[in-house]
Each structure stands twice: as C-alpha cells, then as structure tokens.
Amino acid sequence: MKFAKIAQKLALWAGSPKTFMSALILIFLWGLSGPIFHFNDTWQLVINTSTTIITFLMVFLIQNTQNRDTDILHLKVDELLRVTKEAQQAMLGLEALDLKQLEALRRHYRAMGENQVFDLDGLNPTHNPKPHLDQC
Template sequence: MKFAKVAQKLALWAGSPTTFMGAIILIFLWAVSGPFFGYNDTWQLVINTSTTIITFLMVFLIQNTQNRDTDILHLKVDELLRVTQEAQNAMLGLEALDLKELEALRKQYRQLGEGQTVSLDGTVVQENGNQNLNKC
C-alpha cells in the first residue's frame, strides 16, 4: 500500500506544470553550460544518463497509475451494469474472454449501434429500422 500512495503522489507531482517548468529550466541550464564545459563527452553524458534514468522510472510510475485508473474505471462500469436492469450481466466477466471473443462482441455492439438488436450468442433478435436512442 505504501508504494501505491507514493506512486500516486509522484504521479501528481510529475504531471504538474511546476515540474514541467523545472525540467525546461534544467535543460536550459544544461544547454547554456555547454560552452563552459567545451561540449565534451561528460557534459553530454550528464543529460543522457539523467534522462534515461528518469524515463526508466517514469515508465513504472505511469504503468502503476494507469493500472489503478483502469481498475477504478472497471469497478465503476461494473457497478453501473449491476444496477441497470436491462444490462447484460455477462458483460461483468469480459476480462476472461480472449481477443477473438472480444472482437466478436465488438462486432455485435457495432451492429447494435447500426440498428440491429443482437443476442450474446450472435443471433439477430430484432431489426430496428429507426432506433430511438432517447429511450433508456
């Protein structure tokens, strides 16, 4: 749990305008210091090493916050499906489907959007010529 809290705070800090401006200032100071160091290999190595380390750590930080956000979104959608009487409860277990099954469902829902009502097994239940999208 400590990692999650630290990762969340770091993500908020890293995405702030202040941090962005700080990074711009550091790059500017590094560029301005080039003539003082004669644009030597060590001068270049400082920026290369710094950016590589920061990028490496940020990948894990971004992945952690993305996983957290995705889990939260899934829980919210699951709750909406649970309380909606017309919702298909089979949608709550989509994580267990493979890529082909998900693509088949995508195709069915695309057809729903085009005016066809399709059951989960893929059979057309009803053709809707002019679907009223205002009904909930």
C-alpha cells in the same frame, strides 16, 4: 499499499506544471552550460544518463498509476452494469474472454448501433441508413 500511495503522489507531482517548468529550466541551464564545458562527452553524458534514468523510473510509475485508474474505471462500470436492469450481466465478466471473443462481441455491438444516428439538436436517436461521409 505504501507503494501505491507513493506512486500516486509522485505521479501527481510529476504531472504538475511546476515540475514541467522545472524540467524545462534544467534543460535550458544544461544547454547554456555547454560552452563552459566545451560541449564535451561528459557534458552530453550527464543529460543522457539523467534522462534515461528518469524515463526508466517514470515508465513504472505511469504504468502503476494507469493500472490503478483502469481498475477504478472497471469497478465503476461494473457497478453501473449491476444496477441497470436492462444491462447484460454477462458484461461483468469480460476480463475472462480471449481476444477473438472480444472482437466478436465488439462486432456484435457495432452492428447493433450501426443504423443509429443522433439528432444533435435534441440528442434523440433516429433510425437512418448509414450516412454518406462525402456529404456535409
């Protein structure tokens, strides 16, 4: 639980404009320091090692945050499905389906909406044959 809170705060911090600008400034300063260190191997190793470590840690941080956000979205959609009378309650258990079953379900829903076109002025669905994509 503590990790989730720390990861969320770090993700917010890492994604902030101030952090981005700080990173740009550090890279700029590192680049300016090249002539002082004669662009030697140690000078290059500093930036390579630093960016590798930061990238390695950020992968786990981003994955944790993404997993949390995905779980939250799933719960919200599940609640919407639960309270919508016309919704198919079977949709609440999609996580248990394998890839082939999900693909078949996707094709089924794509076929259901294939002939639906929206009137963008009134946002009213109208039944039309497939539009020709070469016409504007």
